[in-house]
Amino acid sequence: MSTVYLNGNYLPMSEAHISPMDRGFLFGDGIYEVVPSYDGALVGFTPHLARMQNGLDALEIPLRLDPAEWREIAAQLIARNGGGNLGLYFHVSRGADISRHHAYPDGVTPTVFAFAYEIAAAPVPDKAAVKPFKVGTAEDLRWHRCNIKSTSLLGNVMHYQQGHAVGQDETILYNSHGEITEAAACNVFVVKDGVVATPLLDAQKLPGITRHMLLAILRDDGSIPVEERVVTLDELRSADEVWLSSSSKDIVPVIAIDDRPVADGTIGDVWLAAQTLYSTHKFDF
Secondary structure, three states: EEEEEEEEEEEEEOOOOOOOOOOOHOOOOOOEEEEEEEOOOEEEEEHHHHHEEEEEEEEOOOOOOOOOHHHHHHHHHHHOOOOOOEEEEEEEEEEEEEOOOOOOOOOOOOEEEEEEEEOOOOOOOOOOOOOOEEEEEEEEEEOOOOOOOOOOHHHHHHHHHHHOOOOOOOEEOOOOOEEEEEEEEOOOEEEEOOOEEEOOOOEEEEEEEHHHHHHHHHHOOOOEEEEOOOOOOOHHHOOOOEEEOOOEEEEEEEEOOOOOOOOOOOOOOOHHHHHHHHHHHHHHH
């Protein structure tokens, strides 16, 4: 995995150079997306592009590439890096200025960078094959614009490290009202009596693409009831099943929270049905 894209050029990663005055480096002033590709088939590419553009608009970064241009960059990265199962990382910063100043500078050209890296094969709907997560919980201490997929990820990184340091796979976050927001790098779902619920979107949560697609798939199929609403920490702890979702993981069952089992501590049947539907339809978006 050595060929990257930088500002219109494809070149070896060792030759890709970005100015130390780039605001992405100095301020985390940028937007990014990660798109899985399995043997050249992209997962959720259209909604990923829409979210990226929403983030660029929110940060007032003046970049608008046609979707066909992004698809060509993706196709070139896949071809130039050997195909197979790849994660495609797209990064747009505001660009480099001649001085460091908090205000948005005028006349700066955005930096566009993308690269590919190997990922595991697509997850399968199989209880024996999936690696369930054991997670912790923590109060959400991040900023109140988590709906923007910014490269300023330190809050998420610190919450993730909080769990990682004690051997947990993720950290599920809750606000000062005891309401679940999301996990450090995933969205959260709970299941009770066969009904799937996930927290309503607001500025406390990233509008996850896997979340978006899973909700659409479940609603279109109709066999599994689904709700978007406030989900409390108490509900999380008493759920029959808990899942996490992200582009790199699909849907992951959680079997323990804060060293206590979720229900009987095994992978649930609703997860199996949901992952089966998701695996069937995730390339439709």
